Amino acid sequence: MPGLRTNKKQDIIQAATLLFAAQGFDGTTTLQISKKARITEPVIYYHFTAKDQLFTGIISETFARYFAHLDGLPQKTRTEFEKIANLIALHLDIVEEMPDQIYLAASACPARLKDPDGVCRRNIETMHRRLKNYLTGGLEAGIAWGEFYPVNVAATVDLLIILLVGLLRQKGLKVMQIKGIKQTAMDFCRRSLVKNRY
Amino acid sequence: MPGLRTNKKQDIIQAATLLFAAQGFDGTTTLQISKKARITEPVIYYHFTAKDQLFTGIISETFARYFAHLDGLPQKTRTEFEKIANLIALHLDIVEEMPDQIYLAASACPARLKDPDGVCRRNIETMHRRLKNYLTGGLEAGIAWGEFYPVNVAATVDLLIILLVGLLRQKGLKVMQIKGIKQTAMDFCRRSLVKNRY
Amino acid sequence: MPGLRTNKKQDIIQAATLLFAAQGFDGTTTLQISKKARITEPVIYYHFTAKDQLFTGIISETFARYFAHLDGLPQKTRTEFEKIANLIALHLDIVEEMPDQIYLAASACPARLKDPDGVCRRNIETMHRRLKNYLTGGLEAGIAWGEFYPVNVAATVDLLIILLVGLLRQKGLKVMQIKGIKQTAMDFCRRSLVKNRY
Amino acid sequence: MPGLRTNKKQDIIQAATLLFAAQGFDGTTTLQISKKARITEPVIYYHFTAKDQLFTGIISETFARYFAHLDGLPQKTRTEFEKIANLIALHLDIVEEMPDQIYLAASACPARLKDPDGVCRRNIETMHRRLKNYLTGGLEAGIAWGEFYPVNVAATVDLLIILLVGLLRQKGLKVMQIKGIKQTAMDFCRRSLVKNRY
């Protein structure tokens, strides 16, 4: 059973994720990673072909899980607002689940990352595209059915994306200890969008 | 005419700001800065004691202008929502005014920045504290006066900060071409907070 | 007068040439080069972009000089054998002139040399092609005029190339102290090729 | 059946020979060898104590065979030129027989080869010494008997060695497709050395 006994590869991934999230890709050295993972530097290169590949691996894995979450969102909901509420819940849940990874994923691609396949850039673009499509569809339908106020769809979509991405990033920054944020965020958006509340 | 030729210092600052914003502090080399500023590397060290000081200088200057904007906000307004609307406007305006600087300022401190005076960290903390105070005051007053819904103040403040900081950062990321965002953001928040709209 | 005072670049080239010739490209480290040139390692990278480029630079320069010598050969000669004698003289002279460079040039391209422009490979090919053309022309004419024995031209050309390249390489190997080799080589070839000697 | 499975050792030797010949000793890694031999790296160390020993083993074996060929040359021949012709034939035949090994053997010792017993260096020296003795004896006798022209023996010997070693190396370089080279080389040397041809 080769590979069963050793979790060093996982140790490396975990250490790298923490450090990349805290210091950025360019700000993190392979020596730091090796120390945090309690291994020697070359072990990194035994398990990964390069620092860049270690990073893109983490990013890929993270986006895979994120997109899996998105795929799990129901296409049909009783109200259109439920879609938006689900999206808020999803983003706050995934931050709980993997705060550092998701912080990395929601950040810009490191300038010096060698990423010939564009793993980083393309995943970010896909993320934005999917959010945009999902939100645009929901908003347009909600407006058409009279559930939502007749807002500027494009700008509101952008605003909501900023909010969602902001939620992903703030946790990673550990700047604030957000409590009750999920309910608050949902209520905030509901009052803003949904018409007949009485 | 002393000072006429010294636009080189400004060239350096401008080049550094662009590069730091695009590539991060750790991802930007002094050689890149010197090339973009069309000078040689030692000139940087004539005008600045170190790369770190060049960065903190930009950050300081940026926060100084940002705080000056905040200081200019009216303490007294006809409605409490006006305060929030002003804040939104201020943030979108300053992004227009100095997109790269403000992106830098709204980002986390570089891990390897030598910043013994804590210029970077302290300014960010101050920014968050001031936003928190300003928003908390506004929300509490608005709720007390019956202008606002009785929301969870702390969580709503955090949410608004996330939104405001997100607005600062998104422009820097150039991910989206936001049009009509200012009015949309204001309306979004108004509907969410202000009670009697008819 | 920038660059006039410093001969460090030349020192590097000289040290590198010696070491590459003695130990091969893969067998020579930049540290060895820097020590032999009495400089520090990064100086190499100030003057050259990489170890590979240092090598290909030497090779280019060497072949340029070699081809210049070839260009200087007379197109018209009293006898065809003079052409071959000139070629022998040229090769032994250039070995005297730059023994290490010419040894490098006459050797195979290092396996791990990063040489995207194919400087190394292409120069060697050109060298062989030019020798082949020159010798083939000479032999065919000499045979046609009855100056030479009617030899197998292609095979004789190959043989002469092996001899010429061998002359270039042996000096570099310092295996033997060749004296009177020039006259001997010429006589050897003359007797072998030229018909009526009496 | 011991020895049936142990072709792995032969696989290693074969792979190493090919790679050493193509890339040099310093340019070849043990990983490359293990991959080409379709085994894992430690297997190399089961069969050989070190990469150096693998190389010197190949060299030893090659020279052993080469010297056995030399030993097989007749001491007595009808003419002295036959000796030289035999030598040419021998070298071209052994290149056919083991092109990569012989290329390695005819090349210089790798600079970084750990070879405390001097296997590499000493074999090369022995090779040159034996060639020199054999050729010197033949030439001197041939001149004394009036079979050969009265050439400069030392220089002619060197020239012939250069030619013979060149024949060994050129094949390895695969630069040219030599046809009819054996007869041509013999004729070339005969005309050059042997007096009365009619």
Added chain:
DNA sequence: CATGAATGAGATTTCATTCAT
């Protein structure tokens, strides 16, 4: 015998910074 995993030593390269001029 064989292998997956690991490592010490060292190779190439980068970069902030300095210095002589």
Added chain:
DNA sequence: GATGAATGAAATCTCATTCAT
């Protein structure tokens, strides 16, 4: 003020070799 040249320190990565199993 300005520059070409240089450097110490460190970063990424490689590789021959070993070891536990």
